[in-house]
Amino acid sequence: MKKTFLLLIALLTLCFAMAAPVQAAEIEPISASLNADLVIDKAGLLSAAERTKLNDLANEITDKYQCEVIINIIPQMEGWLTEVDEYAADFIRNNGVGYGSDKSAVMLMLVTEDRDYALAAKGFGNVAFTDHGKDVIMDKYVLPQLKNDNNYEAFLVFLNKAEEFLAMARAGTPFDIDTDEELLARNAQTNHVVKIVFNILIPLLVALIVCMVFRAQMKTARKQRAAASYIPEGGFVLTGSSDQYLYSTETRRTIESGSSSGGTTTSGGVSVKSGKY
Numbered sequence: 280m281k282k283t284f285l286l287l288i289a290l291l292t293l294c295f296a297m298a299a300p301v302q303a304a305e306i307e308p309i310s311a312s313l314n315a316d317l318v319i320d321k322a323g324l325l326s327a328a329e330r331t332k333l334n335d336l337a338n339e340i341t342d343k344y345q346c347e348v349i350i351n352i353i354p355q356m357e358g359w360l361t362e363v364d365e366y367a368a369d370f371i372r373n374n375g376v377g378y379g380s381d382k383s384a385v386m387l388m389l390v391t392e393d394r395d396y397a398l399a400a401k402g403f404g405n406v407a408f409t410d411h412g413k414d415v416i417m418d419k420y421v422l423p424q425l426k427n428d429n430n431y432e433a434f435l436v437f438l439n440k441a442e443e444f445l446a447m448a449r450a451g452t453p454f455d456i457d458t459d460e461e462l463l464a465r466n467a468q469t470n471h472v473v474k475i476v477f478n479i480l481i482p483l484l485v486a487l488i489v490c491m492v493f494r495a496q497m498k499t500a501r502k503q504r505a506a507a508s509y510i511p512e513g514g515f516v517l518t519g520s521s522d523q524y525l526y527s528t529e530t531r532r533t534i535e536s537g538s539s540s541g542g543t544t545t546s547g548g549v550s551v552k553s554g555k556y
Contacts, residue, residue, distance in 0.1 A: 315341070315347075317348065318334040318337055319353075322389070333431075333435065337438055340442045344446065345379055345403070346378050346385060347376060347384040347386075348438060349376065349387070350434050351367075351370065353388070355393070362553075363396070363553045364551040367549075368546055368551050371384055371386060371549050372549060381402035383402030383404050384400065385401075389556070393555075394555055395556075398417055398552045398553070399550065400550050400551075406453055407441075415454070416437065417552060417554075420436045421440075425556040
């Protein structure tokens with residue numbers, strides 16, 4: 280009887296255990312990275328740490344100014360396009376590149392085998408990166424580093440200048456001929472020198488030449504002690520008079536023209552500057 284009672288208690292305990300809800304095991308959520316892959320290095324120019332730093336900075340700039348900033352490094356061009364400017368424009372148009380409805384983007388592309396580069400822009404990227412802006416950022420900042428194979432430094436300075444250009448454009452004053460402070464300073468200095476040359480030095484030079492001509496004409500003159508030497512035989516008779524044109528003085532002044540913005544040449548909404556490094 281006792282055994283039967285213990286067996287009954289055991290069966291009841293087992294039934295209650297089976298009827299109780301099973302507590303699900305806790306699963307930690309997988310946190311997807313918010314960073315897009317904006318630095319593409321298929322040529323292996325960058326270390327993993329360098330690529331991560333550049334990618335984080337590119338994403339920060341992209342989110343802040345709502346324009347994708349991309350670095351795309353490939354060993355060679357694939358497909359039927361063989362010109363780097365066409366290849367870069369095609370990449371932007373056909374790979375879903377860009378921020379927002381207008382697909383705003385700016386991309387620095389390198390083709391390492393042929394040492395080609397392209398700086399392409401679309402949407403708001405065209406506003407921030409004018410023709411003059413592309414020339415300055417590449418010729419003055421990026422290309423000198425690339426030519427010395429300072430790849431990480433070249434990409435870092437590109438991102439920093441890209442942020443500067445985007446900030447100026449968002450503020451309503453894109454980097455261009457009429458907002459390039461260094462260019463304006465050089466032009467002002469040149470204009471100052473030109474004004475000095477035309478307004479002071481050239482008139483002085485003309486005056487010096489005239490004086491030298493007069494001096495040369497007076498070399499045959501001799502000092503006379505009596506006035507009779509100056510009176511011709513038979514007295515002074517005036518038979519006619521004439522005016523002779525001796526010289527003229529010309530003063531020139533430069534007329535400064537207003538500065539004009541450098542326009543961007545676009546193909547399918549994408550503007551591209553390309554060349555060799």
